[in-house]
Amino acid sequence: MQTCVALTDSPTCQAALIYALARAGQRDEARRQLVALLASGRHTSPYWLAVAHLGIGDAVVAVPLLEQSVEQREWFVTAARFEPVFDPIRQQPAFAALMDRIVVRGLPTTAVVAPHS
Secondary structure, three states, rough: OOOHHHHOOOOHHHHHHHHHHHOOOOOOHHHHHHHHHHHOOOOOHHHHHHHHHOOOOOOOHHHHHHHHHHHHHOOHHHHOOHHHHHHHHHHOOOHHHHHHHHOOOOOOOOOOOOOOO
């Protein structure tokens, strides 16, 4: 992820790196980078901001960010139904309601997600 950020300076790569840093136990660095990303004023996908926030344990803003992602018709959000990153909020009624709004032909409407350790 650090190589992706170094080569592209992509906000998407930065958000993914923030998630990875936080999950690797470097929460202070992840928070610092999230603050810097938000302060940069660069457009960052609400989906990837939700991922970054979940990484540092800030689940409160994840669903509203995913709602923005749906409103912006970002294709990334279709993965939220299955992506383990969203396990911490999967049981929230607001998350379930949001996933019910997303219909993708050929995909099941509910996910069978095996717990990961």
